[in-house]
Amino acid sequence: DTAVSQTPKYLVTQMGNDKSIKCEQNLGHDTMYWYKQDSKKFLKIMFSYNNKELIINETVPNRFSPKSPDKAHLNLHINSLELGDSAVYFCASSHEAATIPDTQYFGPGTRLTVL
């Protein structure tokens, strides 16, 4: 009965590799997000999708590519991983479109470590 789920929970990989993180929500929400939380604990928005359309892309390197096969899924693919990509990545979703204030529900996070 998990609301927002992410896989994997932990991901350790070498520099230069390509990896993906998957996210699914069963809340029937219209909007999904990817956040990066760095070691200083700031949450920074990376992407937002509303009904499978990208509506925010916040100065994220093009090595990061979100893919939304349907409105319940928003996956994050990362090419050519760098040391600075090490962080916790959170997926989130909200009921309304991202142009209306609405509570966001977060997944458990994926801790990515790049060696």
Next chain:
Amino acid sequence: GQNIDQPTEMTATEGAIVQINCTYQTSGFNGLFWYQQHAGEAPTFLSYNVLDGLEEKGRFSSFLSRSKGYSYLLLKELQMKDSASYLCAVMDSNYQLIWGAGTKLIIKP
């Protein structure tokens, strides 16, 4: 630029009351959120304020003053399980959430 400020860490005693402050400077305002984040876990929603005043929800209350760019989260009858980070986030004119770094609250017996 946009900025959210909150104390890095606070310590309080079990059973007591603690107030966590948040000041903000953002381009536009569409509401202020408080989230709780336990170590190693996801943030979970606590409260939302868009009008000035106090919103009470059980042991937790949140206050907003838009003219001062200021909010606080008030936690009463503290319990050990309240040990967590408390994140203040403001939704700006583009409906993006701007997050503070969080306040780590340590509860002592």
